[in-house]
Every structure is written in structure tokens, then in C-alpha cells.
Amino acid sequence: MYAVIKTGGKQYRVAAGEKIKVEQIAADVGQEIVFNEVLAVGNGAELKVGTPLVSGATVSVTVLAHGKHDKVSIFKMRRRKHYQKRQGHRQQFTELLVNTIAG
Structure with a gap:
């Protein structure tokens, strides 16, 4: 069974037992969170797609850790103008463990 959830302005396809990294969520490590914004739920060949959300569907997750992704380097330069900027x-991110999918 899998579900498509929406969090942090992005959509994630999740299944029970998976670990996912999402945009940072204000929650403590070990805390259980329930996502109500479920866009689709699939079970084998059966698929329920919401308009826009599936009514009554929830996904419960546990917060495993908080962290930072690898550094992204930004380099801006204007040729012949002696302008260089590094940033x-x-x-x-928040790492989550998907516990159950209901709905």
C-alpha cells in the first residue's frame, strides 16, 4: 500500500516502513505526526485519487532526525566587470519513518 502526501509545498510517494527526507518540520525527534493532506492512496491495482484530497485518509509518521543537506555552491560573475560573488x-530537512497508511 502506498500514498501520495503533500508537505512543505512538495508531493511525496510513501509506503509503510519507508524513510523519507522532507522540508524541515517543527517537531521533536521521536514525535509522531499525522498527515491529513493525502492526495492519492493505492493498494495493488486499486487507486483512490482525491479531488484534491482523499477524504478520511491519513498517514502517520515518526520523526527520526533533523539535519542539513550537502552544501550547494552559488557563484555569480560578470565578465569584464571585476565582479565575483561566492555563496x-x-x-x-527532517527525516521521517512512515508507520501506517489509513484510508
Whole structure:
């Protein structure tokens, strides 16, 4: 069984027992979270697609860790103008373990 959930402005296809990294969520490590924004639920050949959400469907997850992704380097340059700018960014994430999918 799998589901498509929406969190942090993105959509993720999840199944029970999977670990996923999503945009940072304000929750403590070990805390259980329930996602109500479920866009689709599939079980074998059967698929329920919401308009836009599947009514009554929930996905419960446990927060495993918080962290930062690898650094992304940004380099801006204007040729012949003696302009160079270096910048870096590390996006924060929350790692989740999918417990159950209901609906």
C-alpha cells in the first residue's frame, strides 16, 4: 500500500516502513505526526485519487532526525566587470519513518 502526501509545498510517494527526507518540520525527534493532506492512496491495482484530497485518509509518521543537506555552491560573475560573488546554502530537512497508511 502506498500514498501520495503533500508537505512543505512538495508531493511525496510513501509506503509503510519507508524513510523519507522532507522540508524541515517543527517537531521533536521521536514525535509522531499525522498527515491529513493525502492526495492519492493505492493498494495493488486499486487507486483512490482525491479531488484534491482523499477524504478520511491519513498517514502517520515518526520523526527520526533533523539535519542539513550537502552544501550547494552559488557563484555569480560578470565578465569584464571585476565582479565575483561566492555563496553557499545548506537546506534543512527532517527525516521521517512512515508507520501506517489509513484510508
